[in-house]
Amino acid sequence: MTTQTTLTRLPGTPEPMYHWPGHAGVRIAGDAWGPVNGPLVLLQHGGGQTRHAWKNAGELLGAAGYHAVAFDARGHGDSDWAPDGSYGQDAMVRDLQCVIAALGQRRPVLVGASMGGGTSLVAAGEAHVDATALVLVDIAPRIEPAGVDHIRAFMGLKPEGFASLEEVAQAIGTYQPHRRPPATLDGLAKNVRLGADGRYHWHWDPRYRAAPLNLEQRARRLEACARALRLPTLLVRGGLSDVLSEAGAQDFLALCPSAEYVNVKDAGHMVAGDRNDIFASAVVDFLARVVPVGGAPVHPSQPMRPLDGTAADTVDVP
Numbered sequence: 313m314t315t316q317t318t319l320t321r322l323p324g325t326p327e328p329m330y331h332w333p334g335h336a337g338v339r340i341a342g343d344a345w346g347p348v349n350g351p352l353v354l355l356q357h358g359g360g361q362t363r364h365a366w367k368n369a370g371e372l373l374g375a376a377g378y379h380a381v382a383f384d385a386r387g388h389g390d391s392d393w394a395p396d397g398s399y400g401q402d403a404m405v406r407d408l409q410c411v412i413a414a415l416g417q418r419r420p421v422l423v424g425a426s427m428g429g430g431t432s433l434v435a436a437g438e439a440h441v442d443a444t445a446l447v448l449v450d451i452a453p454r455i456e457p458a459g460v461d462h463i464r465a466f467m468g469l470k471p472e473g474f475a476s477l478e479e480v481a482q483a484i485g486t487y488q489p490h491r492r493p494p495a496t497l498d499g500l501a502k503n504v505r506l507g508a509d510g511r512y513h514w515h516w517d518p519r520y521r522a523a524p525l526n527l528e529q530r531a532r533r534l535e536a537c538a539r540a541l542r543l544p545t546l547l548v549r550g551g552l553s554d555v556l557s558e559a560g561a562q563d564f565l566a567l568c569p570s571a572e573y574v575n576v577k578d579a580g581h582m583v584a585g586d587r588n589d590i591f592a593s594a595v596v597d598f599l600a601r602v603v604p605v606g607g608a609p610v611h612p613s614q615p616m617r618p619l620d621g622t623a624a625d626t627v628d629v630p
Contacts, residue, residue, distance in 0.1 A: 314473075314518060319513060322501040328363075329344055332411050332415075334407040335410055339392045340411055343370065343383075344370075344374075345374030346373060346378050347379060352381065353379065353421040353599070354383075355369065355381065356383070356424040357385065357428050359467070360466075360467050369592045373592065381415065383411055386398075386399065386407055388515060400625040402619060405441075408435055409435075422436055426451050426628075430451060430530070432448065437537020440617065445546075446543055446544070448548070449591075450582075457527060460630070462487075464525075466487040473509060474511060475511060480497075481497055491585075521630075525626070529626050544610060545572070546573075546574065547561060547565065548573075548591060550576055550581055551577035552579060553583075576590050576591060576594075579591070
């Protein structure tokens with residue numbers, strides 16, 4: 313059985329800039345860019361990704377004067393795997409609350425892709441985090457089951473591990489045929505770990521991938537969250553995405569009519585990785601209006617509600 317203690321980080325894997333205590337003893341790893349006194353922007357990645365997915369966007373946000381922080385979700389990257397295998401939305405929101413507390417309890421902008429977007433939507437929509445703005449990246453309550461199956465099938469490849477980094481690169485290339493193959497395999501060090509068996513394994517806890525997924529239960533919770541949103545909200549969709557359709561995006565906009573919408577036509581589900589230039593520019597333009605550097609956010613502080621477990625918890629889509 314693969315466990316976190318049997319896996320070794322590959323040479324060249326970037327060390328986390330920070331570690332923070334998460335929920336129930338889970339240690340969270342993260343990086344940051346920009347002035348520490350700038351408006352706080354928390355970047356949460358999708359399932360199977362790491363904080364490194366946000367590096368370019370974080371650098372651009374930092375250059376614009378924001379304090380951008382990206383962290384590995386529990387069970388991913390350099391963060392701890394959950395001892396009890398708990399990877400539901402409630403646990404993710406509690407980790408988010410812990411990171412905010414470690415950063416001085418400042419009101420954050422929440423930016424989340426896929427799984428990280430679900431966490432952000434629950435945190436803001438159920439008033440568990442006093443956010444200044446919300447950016448959802450290719451995620452909404454109603455998504456395409458076939459697209460979700462595509463991701464989960466990719467994440468389920470080679471549970472016994474890969475024999476070589478070339479095999480890993482081939483699997484990623486097959487999953488993302490619209491992307492140009494990297495010139496070298498060095499970047500794969502962030503995606504895999506070397507097992508005691510000499511094979512390369514994905515960095516995430518396999519229990520996250522194996523957890524049951526209830527799309528209808530998830531949709532009901534997130535639809536209620538979307539209806540409750542009152543803060544400035546931006547939805548960014550990848551025009552090539554098979555996860556969030558145009559119909560799914562319009563469904564979200566009907567639930568949250570005040571939200572703004574950007575469709576990045578040449579990007580797939582991983583919008584920031586496919587077209588970071590367009591993505592980061594859209595986010596910076598949005599934030600300049602609603603959470604300006606050197607000014608007060610347009611959305612005032614709101615009373616918060618405890619995360620009491622009354623909402624139906626489920627593992628989110630990757």
